[in-house]
Amino acid sequence: MNELFFSYIEGRSVLHRLDPRTKLVSVMLLSVVVLRASSFQDMVLLSSAFLLFALLAKQGIKHHLNSLRPMLLFFIFIFLVEVMFSESEGSFYLGPLGVSYEGLWKGMLVTSRFILLVLFASLLISTTRPALITLGIERMLRPLPLSLLGISSYDLATMMSISMRFVPLLHESLQQITEAQVSRGMDLRRNPLKAIPSIAVPMIRNTLRVTEDLAMAMESRCYQGAYRTSMLELDLHKEDWLSLLMLAFIIILFFYSPI
Structure with missing residues (x-):
């Protein structure tokens, strides 16, 4: 599971x-x-x-x-x-x-x-x-x-679907970044405020990279948001x-x- x-x-x-x-x-x-x-x-x-x-x-x-x-x-x-x-x-x-x-x-x-x-x-x-x-x-x-x-309804549906999909992906990315920073000696308990930039900056970079990759993938598949037929x-x-x-x-x- x-x-x-x-x-x-x-x-x-x-x-x-x-x-x-x-x-x-x-x-x-x-x-x-x-x-x-x-x-x-x-x-x-x-x-x-x-x-x-x-x-x-x-x-x-x-x-x-x-x-x-x-x-x-x-x-x-x-x-x-x-x-x-x-x-x-x-x-x-x-x-x-x-x-x-x-x-x-x-x-x-x-x-x-x-x-x-x-x-x-x-x-x-x-x-x-x-x-x-x-x-x-x-x-x-x-x-x-x-x-x-x-x-159009296709645009809204696609945005909502992507948003729901991004939630677990961003959480997984946050866990990986936190574990990577801890392995480099960062102590979250001693000074959590100081650790925020060390986590937030790579998190923002990862989010922008994933967003750009998604946009390129949609463009390569000729997504235009117009009416589309469905197999189902x-x-x-x-x-x-x-x-x-x-x-x-x-x-x-x-x-x-x-x-």
């Missing part, structure tokens, strides 16, 4: 066979539900839904948890911000900082929302080939009058419609449940 986060994992599960548009719409709807979640029961329900989908995809949880590691500092930051800047009557002091119980709850809630968003995105990417994601996005954007803005024509099957109906039913119960 590929351990690189945000990467496709070969499989023949139910989720792998679904139309990419079905999975894209499902992730968007689930994202709305995650952002509307406001209780512990909601988080437990959404976490259970993710575990169910991961089991249906026949993938290990470890692969998806790896997608959280690069954003660990971000999760800690938003948690601390909510804890320190939320005020309520019931509070206590943690050293020089005043911490409220409401702030702790808000911090856990907001952090859990972002974690679930990343996990559902990881599930989408790990069960859908990048080419199919691009094709699905293009089909969904095609009815929009994007030509008025001077762009997307078509919604019974399992796609059934999946969307089941998801819509779950969302309706989620929003209109008296609990």
Whole structure:
């Protein structure tokens, strides 16, 4: 199994066979539900839904948890911000900082929302080939009058697909540069601020080099962003419609449940 986060994992599960548009719409709807979640029961329900989908995809949880590691500092930051800047009557002091119980709850809630968003995105990417994601996005954007803005659905779909592909590549490049600098004697723990230029400069150079290579590869294949035919024509099957109906039913119960 590929351990690189945000990467496709070969499989023949139910989720792998679904139309990419079905999975894209499902992730968007689930994202709305995650952002509307406001209780512990909601988080437990959404976490259970993710575990169910991961089991249906026949993938290990470890692969998806790896997608959280690069954003660990971000999760800690938003948690601390909510804890320190939320005020309520019931509070206590943690050293020089005043911490409220409401702030702790808000911090856990907001952090859990972002974690679930990343996990559902990881599930989408790990069960859908990048080419199919691009094709699905293009089909969904095609009815929009994007030509008025001077762009096309093919341009947007290609840019989004490239962006998703660049995330794991940039993370892998960052790891290689860090390991190379440490092998040359750099101590990240003693002076992390001084180490930033030693990592940032080669990282920027690698990113520009990869971007230039990609642009040259696209030009050599005569990519122009105009209308292109595809060997694969997307078509919604019974399992796609059934999946969307089941998801819509779950969302309706989620929003209109008296609990």
